Amino acid sequence: MIRVLLVEDDKVLRTTLAESLRVEGYEVLPAASLADGLALLAHSEIDLVLLDLGLPDGEGEELLHKLRRQKGTPLLVISAREQDGLKVRLLDAGADDYLVKPFSIVELLARMRVALRHRGQLVSAAITRYEQDGLLVDLAAHRVSLAGEEVHLTPTEFKLLARLLRSAGQVVTHRSLLADVWGPEYCEHTHYLRLYMGQLRGKLEADPAEPTRLLTEPGVGYRFA
Amino acid sequence: MLHTPMPSRRWPALVVWGAAVALMLALDGKVGLTPLAMLLVLASTLASLWLPTLLALTASFIGVMAFGWAFVPPRYEFGAHVQEHVLLLATTLALAWITAGLMARLRAQAEAAGRHAFQAEQLRAFSEDLRAVDDVEEMAGALVQALQGMAAAPVQLLLLKDLLPATNEAEAVYLVGQPDADQWTGLWLCLRRAVPFGPGTGRHEEVGAWYLPLRGRQGGRGAALIPLDAEPDLSSRAHAQALCDQLGAALERSVSASATQRARDEAEAQALRNTLLAAISHDYRTPLATIMSAASSLESQDARLDTAQRARLARSIVDETAALARMTDNTLQLARLDARGVVLKRDWESAEELVGAVLRRLRQRSPQAPIKARLAPELPLLRCDAQLLTQLLENLVDNALKYSEGSAVEILARRQDEQLLIAVRDRGPGVTPAQRERIFEVFQRGEQGHATRPDAALRRGAGVGLAACRAIARAHGGQMRYRARSHGGAAFELLLPIEETPA
Numbered sequence: 171m172i173r174v175l176l177v178e179d180d181k182v183l184r185t186t187l188a189e190s191l192r193v194e195g196y197e198v199l200p201a202a203s204l205a206d207g208l209a210l211l212a213h214s215e216i217d218l219v220l221l222d223l224g225l226p227d228g229e230g231e232e233l234l235h236k237l238r239r240q241k242g243t244p245l246l247v248i249s250a251r252e253q254d255g256l257k258v259r260l261l262d263a264g265a266d267d268y269l270v271k272p273f274s275i276v277e278l279l280a281r282m283r284v285a286l287r288h289r290g291q292l293v294s295a296a297i298t299r300y301e302q303d304g305l306l307v308d309l310a311a312h313r314v315s316l317a318g319e320e321v322h323l324t325p326t327e328f329k330l331l332a333r334l335l336r337s338a339g340q341v342v343t344h345r346s347l348l349a350d351v352w353g354p355e356y357c358e359h360t361h362y363l364r365l366y367m368g369q370l371r372g373k374l375e376a377d378p379a380e381p382t383r384l385l386t387e388p389g390v391g392y393r394f395a
Numbered sequence: 396m397l398h399t400p401m402p403s404r405r406w407p408a409l410v411v412w413g414a415a416v417a418l419m420l421a422l423d424g425k426v427g428l429t430p431l432a433m434l435l436v437l438a439s440t441l442a443s444l445w446l447p448t449l450l451a452l453t454a455s456f457i458g459v460m461a462f463g464w465a466f467v468p469p470r471y472e473f474g475a476h477v478q479e480h481v482l483l484l485a486t487t488l489a490l491a492w493i494t495a496g497l498m499a500r501l502r503a504q505a506e507a508a509g510r511h512a513f514q515a516e517q518l519r520a521f522s523e524d525l526r527a528v529d530d531v532e533e534m535a536g537a538l539v540q541a542l543q544g545m546a547a548a549p550v551q552l553l554l555l556k557d558l559l560p561a562t563n564e565a566e567a568v569y570l571v572g573q574p575d576a577d578q579w580t581g582l583w584l585c586l587r588r589a590v591p592f593g594p595g596t597g598r599h600e601e602v603g604a605w606y607l608p609l610r611g612r613q614g615g616r617g618a619a620l621i622p623l624d625a626e627p628d629l630s631s632r633a634h635a636q637a638l639c640d641q642l643g644a645a646l647e648r649s650v651s652a653s654a655t656q657r658a659r660d661e662a663e664a665q666a667l668r669n670t671l672l673a674a675i676s677h678d679y680r681t682p683l684a685t686i687m688s689a690a691s692s693l694e695s696q697d698a699r700l701d702t703a704q705r706a707r708l709a710r711s712i713v714d715e716t717a718a719l720a721r722m723t724d725n726t727l728q729l730a731r732l733d734a735r736g737v738v739l740k741r742d743w744e745s746a747e748e749l750v751g752a753v754l755r756r757l758r759q760r761s762p763q764a765p766i767k768a769r770l771a772p773e774l775p776l777l778r779c780d781a782q783l784l785t786q787l788l789e790n791l792v793d794n795a796l797k798y799s800e801g802s803a804v805e806i807l808a809r810r811q812d813e814q815l816l817i818a819v820r821d822r823g824p825g826v827t828p829a830q831r832e833r834i835f836e837v838f839q840r841g842e843q844g845h846a847t848r849p850d851a852a853l854r855r856g857a858g859v860g861l862a863a864c865r866a867i868a869r870a871h872g873g874q875m876r877y878r879a880r881s882h883g884g885a886a887f888e889l890l891l892p893i894e895e896t897p898a
Contacts, residue, residue: 272720361743361896364776379768386748388781
């Protein structure tokens with residue numbers, strides 16, 4: 171059974187979420203404070219963390235930093251409406267994804283499934299072949315085809331696509347895309363990203379104005395669906 | 396520069412006396428004593444033009460005595476014969492003294508007149524300078540320049556930025572110069588008491604500098620420190636004080652102007668808060684009522700509801716909650732963007748991506764919504780806050796779908812000169828001309844009753860949403876406008892300035 175640590179100080183939301191998750195077959199360890207959360211994290215095997223920020227005894231951010239120093243357990247941030255730049259900072263600090271309150275349980279479950287799929291990815295062999303809805307990407311052979319037709323990508327376009335595929339389903343921040351594809355000194359060159367994403371969509375999306383694969387997370391980054 | 400009261404040249408007096416002595420020696424023996432005495436008087440009078448009064452009198456006295464000794468027989472001694480010429484010598488000396496005295500007074504009056512004219516001109520010029528600038532630093536610079544002429548060392552100034560603080564805080568004042576601890580205390584004391592200190596003022600005569608307050612009508616606005624040399628020209632103090640008071644009055648004016656502005660800002664903020672509260676209390680009740688009835692129905696009538704009914708109720712709870720969340724976002728943005736000095740999180744964004752993100756979220760909620768995007772190719776990037784822009788577009792799209800009565804909605808983006816146009820258009824009934832003016836205003840409940848508001852667009856929360864759209868557009872230096880479409884329908888258009896994308 172998958173064990174989820176749920177750190178949320180609001181009692182009603184905590185109970186509701188815990189109930190919904192148990193219905194889905196998860197084992198839930200609820201924690202109402204940062205101290206509780208840290209204690210549970212230290213003494214039990216946790217498969218996934220759901221973390222609220224702004225807890226009564228401290229910032230949830232602290233738990234994320236402690237966790238990331240030790241292991242790669244997937245962690246989803248549950249936050250109130252955007253506090254400037256916090257979302258991006260947490261993602262860059264190693265959070266797997268974030269959900270803004272209020273969110274639907276369907277959305278939460280979907281994000282949890284993606285995060286769990288990526289669990290332990292760092293140690294297992296990386297994906298080299300990706301196939302979905304007619305899109306075929308062979309990372310080893312540098313080949314991309316769409317509905318059986320070969321698609322020609324420039325080296326930068328290919329690197330960008332490969333980086334997004336590596337975190338398929340998860341949001342990748344602008345900063346990490348720029349750092350991984352262009353290099354750390356390009357972290358502020360968001361306009362490069364816009365241009366290359368536009369080109370990629372032109373080649374891979376049926377309607378670039380309404381993409382289904384290369385999704386935009388406004389102000390945060392991109393997500394390969 | 397201040398007018399110099401004393402002519403610095405004294406050598407012409409020496410020349411005059413030298414010439415007179417030479418002439419007298421040349422005429423000696425050829426004319427009588429009286430014409431020679433007259434020459435002496437003439438020399439004394441002329442020389443007093445260049446000599447200070449006391450020196451002029453002394454020179455005349457020495458001249459007359461030397462004349463008596465050298466020219467009056469018996470020569471080179473003050474013998475008994477001199478007495479015969481006492482009348483001549485006394486008259487000569489008296490004449491010389493009177494003319495020297497008269498000359499000195501005349502000169503003093505001319506100097507005073509010159510100084511007054513200069514000071515009057517300086518005051519006038521200073522007051523004009525003050526009118527031309529509204530920056531405290533520039534004002535201070537002008538005063539320092541005006542006062543420096545009478546100072547022995549750099550003038551120092553202490554100016555209140557705003558209200559008088561309880562303690563002598565460095566943050567509360569604008570400072571010219573670097574006063575030591577004593578001078579710092581002195582300046583503050585002068586400012587707080589609004590009275591002058593220093594030589595000639597009757598207070599702290601010993602300090603060797605004038606501490607002059609910059610007085611406004613309601614007390615001190617600052618203080619000036621004018622270091623003096625050993626012999627201060629006391630008459631300049633009134634002038635210096637007049638200059639200081641002019642700056643004091645100017646500072647008071649600028650502070651009261653900013654206080655007025657602050658009060659106006661606060662009143663506006665208060666008005667907006669009230670409007671928002673009115674809008675919230677009205678608009679939030681509708682979705683809340685739906686949620687309450689649906690949830691309580693599920694709670695109490697559960698057993699009697701069929702599956703489809705339960706699903707519908709649950710669906711309406713989800714939908715109305717989403718609507719509430721959007722309204723909350725809009726209200727918060729409206730309040731935030733209205734505040735002064737709000738900083739947007741701008742980055743280079745592509746219109747295609749922003750529209751794509753909006754459409755994606757919409758499809759998740761209602762996959763069948765009749766909406767499509769038509770974007771011109773090669774659109775320039777926008778320098779904007781992505782969260783705000785998507786919020787704006789979501790508001791417009793929601794609004795269009797709600798009031799399009801099932802007709803197709805389209806999102807359009809194209810370049811229009813130096814602006815990017817993003818429009819959300821529908822074929823619904825549109826907005827009546829009477830309401831177009833106010834469509835972007837926050838709904839104000841007090842002004843129109845419900846009965847007289849037949850337009851659904853204004854009845855249901857659209858006020859906050861469209862007002863937030865306008866606030867977001869303006870925060871980006873752009874604008875929102877409404878256009879009625881030629882074959883019916885509404886077009887809400889966003890115009891944003893295009894900036895040059897870096898290489």
